[in-house]
Amino acid sequence: MRAVSRESYERAKDRWGALLRQKSARGLDFGEEAFAVADVLRASGQLARSLADSSRAAQDRARLASDVFSPRFSEEMSELVIGLVRDRWADEADIADSVELLGVQSVLAHSDSAGKLGETEGELYRAMRLLAEERDLRITLSDDAVSLARRDALADRVxxxxxxxxxxxxxRRAVARAPLPTLAASLTGYVDAAAEIQSKLVASVTAASPLTRKQEERLKRILSARYGKDVSVHVAIDAAAVGGIRIHIGDDVIDATLATRIKGVKDAVIK
Incomplete structure (x- = not known):
């Protein structure tokens, strides 16, 4: 998002966050509603353009939003959309994207209120790793030629x-949005959002063999000290790493695998 849209989103996020603190138990319902609203906006370019058109009075945009969404959604969700369209947007797609993000925040707020946000984060990360390893599953769940009902049913079975x-x-939301954004992109965004709520960074660690709990805790302490905030460590196994570990955290890559060191020696010899 460009700056003007980002500012509008942040204002809506603050308002919505205040409501979620009071009604977090309804977070799942709010999330499903927000996703449905985003789908409506993306399905109708004309509606999205009208709601984002700054040449129209804010009151007119708000009235249109009320006419479209109030009969179909809860009062809270309708008020969220009305508040969004009163603001300024650089691109019509940014309203739908903002509602989407607030839907994710709603689901995570529900998990957080139950004291299970860390657990949810771990489950999402493991789902991401499974999809990376199971190509046929990933392709089927991403194929928009397959009906959403069938893909939903498959996701439920798994x-x-x-x-x-x-x-x-x-x-299920990631499946519904695939292939663009990809399942990996959606799930990565959800994991990052969960970590942000917990004020944590996420370290994706690739190792040739499983780490012990003691090793994971030591790595977490080292990374937390290095980055100055809590770090959540998720470990994936890749035999090709041979030995050592590879760490992705934010834009940083720390590669201490034997495979990389061997490659470095080969490159030096070839040169």
């Missing part, structure tokens, strides 16, 4: 018994 309601809601 995850429903293994993750909580917030994680399943977000996994």
């Amino acid at each position: 995850w429903k018994k293994h993750v909580g309601a917030p994680a399943l809601t977000l996994i």
Whole structure:
């Protein structure tokens, strides 16, 4: 988003966050509603343009939003959309994207209020790793030629018994939005959002073999000290790493694998 849209989104996020602190138990419902609103906006370019048109009076835009959304959604969700369209937007798509982000925040707020946000974050990360490893599953869930009902049913079979309601809601949302954004992009965004609420960074660690709990805790302490804030560590296994670990955290990559050191030696010899 450009600056003007980002400012409008941040104002809406503050207002919505205050409501979620009071009604976090309804976070899942609010999330589903927000996703449905975003779908309506993306499905109708004319509606999105009208709601973002700064040449129209804010009151006119608010009235249109009320006419479209109030009969179909809760009072809270309708008021959210009305507040959004009263503000200024650099691009019509930014309203739908903002509602989408607030839907994710709603689901995570529900998890946080139950004291399970860390658990939800872990479940989303494991879902992301499974999809990275299971190519056929990833392709099927991303294929918009396959009906959403069938893809939803497949996602339920894979995850429903293994993750909580917030994680399943977000996994299903990622499936509904695929192939653009990709499943990986959506799930990464959800994991990052969960970490941000907990004021944590996320470190994706690739190792040739599983780390012990003691090793994970030591790595977490080292990274937390280096970055000056709590770091959540998620470990994936890749035999190709040979030995050592590779760490992705933010824009940083720390590669201490034997495979990389071997490659470095080969490159030096070739040169």
